[in-house]
Amino acid sequence: MSTPTPEAPATRPAGPVTLQQVAERAGVSSATASRALHGSNGTRIVGEELRRRVLDAARELRYVSNAPAQALARSTTAVVGVVVHDVADPYFAAIAAGAMGVAREHGLLVMLAATFRDPELELDYIARLRAQRARAIVLAGSGFADREFTRRLAVEVDAYRADGGHVVSVGAHGIAADTVRPGNRAGAALAVRHLYELGHRRFGIVSGPRALTTVRDRLDGARRQLRSLGVALPPGQIVDGGFTREDARVAVRELLARAPEVTAIVVLNDVMAAGVLAGLRDDLGLRVPERISVVGFDDLPFAVDLHPALSTVRLPLAEIGAGAMRMILAGPAVEPRSLDLDAELVVRSSSAGVA
Structure with a gap:
């Protein structure tokens, strides 16, 4: 009698396994994976079938969660970080003002950080806001069209979410997050x-x-x-x-x-x-x-x-900031949401017919 060939074990990534890798193996967002493994700190509950997929993926990859850190991080502050490129730029000032208006109405404090278009500073600010246990982060600056940076950003955001944080991006950043999309x-x-x-x-x-x-x-x-x-x-x-x-x-x-x-x-x-x-x-x-x-x-x-x-x-720059803050107030969703804001043309004196 022949001996059955044992099923090959799932390929395990080299190095420490991240929550993002578990999410990818299970075919869900990192936010869903976090809730399945760590529980929900809001009104969104992960269904049993999704939870089982995430748990199976975590076992296959031998993912280890830091439960004490999870418990500590859920005691978040009333601070929301808004990361922009340049505080002196009127574009970002208008977005920040919209976010601050909604935050003030709900007792939240906005911490504004400028990256001056340095992607390394963006990653650093996310790590610092995570250490400060900020409730949420709005990535209001443009995304960077760089694959390696996007990978590192996803890892940083993944760690922040695993600690109970909520991320909203303005425009495409290449990560699974709630997004306000300007036209x-x-x-x-x-x-x-x-x-x-x-x-x-x-x-x-x-x-x-x-x-x-x-x-x-x-x-x-x-x-x-x-x-x-x-x-x-x-x-x-x-x-x-x-x-x-x-x-x-x-x-x-x-x-x-x-x-x-x-x-x-x-x-x-x-x-x-x-x-x-x-x-x-x-x-x-x-x-x-x-x-x-x-x-x-x-x-x-x-x-x-x-x-x-x-x-x-x-x-609608102020509404971009306000919309991002309202998404934060609504709490994280099981799957990323998007808010589309239209552009309109304003005709003044600098355009005319061909002479």
């Missing part, structure tokens, strides 16, 4: 279509750092809309304005040196648009909108005071 792609498409309907066919784009997912989304929305309209956009007609006024002022000079025939420029945020208007007017002596039309993005408060007043894409 970046649709907004850029609105800007392009507006200029096209004014008769423009020769476009330029002043972009930002392409490592940021917000920039990629806006650029993708503009490119897709141009393709659908049959308008060519050579790579040389996309220049990086660095998300700053001065860099954008230099960038628009570079753009017009490469492509002097351009009659319409889409600028991927209003701070850069201010620099573009200054570069066109003061450096190149070109009239806006008589010679070139310009459309910005975000509708920051100063946009109406520029010369000429800036046509731009409006995002």
Whole structure:
């Protein structure tokens, strides 16, 4: 009689097993895995079938949970961390103000942290807020389009959630989290279509750092809309304005040196648009909108005071922050939720028909 061949054991990852790896093996989110293993500290209960899958995955991978740490971490503070790129940027200031307004109404304290677009600082802040037992974290800065960083971010967020924390992201960060999704792609498409309907066919784009997912989304929305309209956009007609006024002022000079025939420029945020208007007017002596039309993005408060007043894409920035805070107040969900906020076009004096 032949002896049955024993079933091969599940492959176990090298090194300490994380909750994220358990979640992936079970085919659930890390939040669901955490609740299945550690219990729920809210109103969301994991079903028996999902709980069994998670427990089986944990046994296969030999996952070890730090139960005392879990119990301690559930005694969270009334602090919510809001992580932005730059507190001096009006875009992030408006989002933070929206979050703070809702937090104040519910007795929560907002701790604001600026990364200055340094991904290592973002990871450090999450670890520090976890150590402080902050109730939740809002990742309000753009995500970074880097696979290794996203992996490390997921590990850090996974550890924070395992300790009872709640994470909400603004835009795509490549992690399973509650998300507020601004209409970046649709907004850029609105800007392009507006200029096209004014008769423009020769476009330029002043972009930002392409490592940021917000920039990629806006650029993708503009490119897709141009393709659908049959308008060519050579790579040389996309220049990086660095998300700053001065860099954008230099960038628009570079753009017009490469492509002097351009009659319409889409600028991927209003701070850069201010620099573009200054570069066109003061450096190149070109009239806006008589010679070139310009459309910005975000509708920051100063946009109406520029010369000429800036046509731009409006995002509900305060509502982005408020929506993220309301998600926190609602408590973690079994599966990640999303809140979509639409963009709208605001037409002012910086855009007009082709002369």
